[in-house]
Amino acid sequence: MPDIKFLSKAxxxxxxxxxxxxxxxxxxxxxxxxxxxxxxxxxxxxxxxxDIARRKGYAGxxxxxxxxxxGFYLKCGHYLLGRRGDKNIMASFPAKSVxxxxxx
Numbered sequence: 001m002p003d004i005k006f007l008s009k010a011x012x013x014x015x016x017x018x019x020x021x022x023x024x025x026x027x028x029x030x031x032x033x034x035x036x037x038x039x040x041x042x043x044x045x046x047x048x049x050x051d052i053a054r055r056k057g058y059a060g061x062x063x064x065x066x067x068x069x070x071g072f073y074l075k076c077g078h079y080l081l082g083r084r085g086d087k088n089i090m091a092s093f094p095a096k097s098v099x100x101x102x103x104x
């Protein structure tokens with residue numbers, strides 16, 4: 001039997017962004033990668049991160065992503081909140097407006 005390895009790595013940061021005019025605590029997803037792709041690992045990992053955010057009292061997960069992975073996040077039920085430069089602004093919760101006051 002072949003040696004199969006599944007990997008999910010993520011970096012979560014304690015951040016505050018302005019959502020609909022109010023400072024809002026979010027878990028900032030700084031990096032996220034799973035191997036192999038197409039096995040459901042990413043979706044299950046996102047659900048676990050969402051659960052962590054809820055249990056710790058955050059509004060949800062907030063992150064930036066490139067166009068090539070935007071479809072994955074949308075299929076997972078996340079929201080496109082806008083663009084910043086060449087990246088999409090995404091979150092696990094809906095919002096009418098968003099302002100990011102710091103880089104990460």
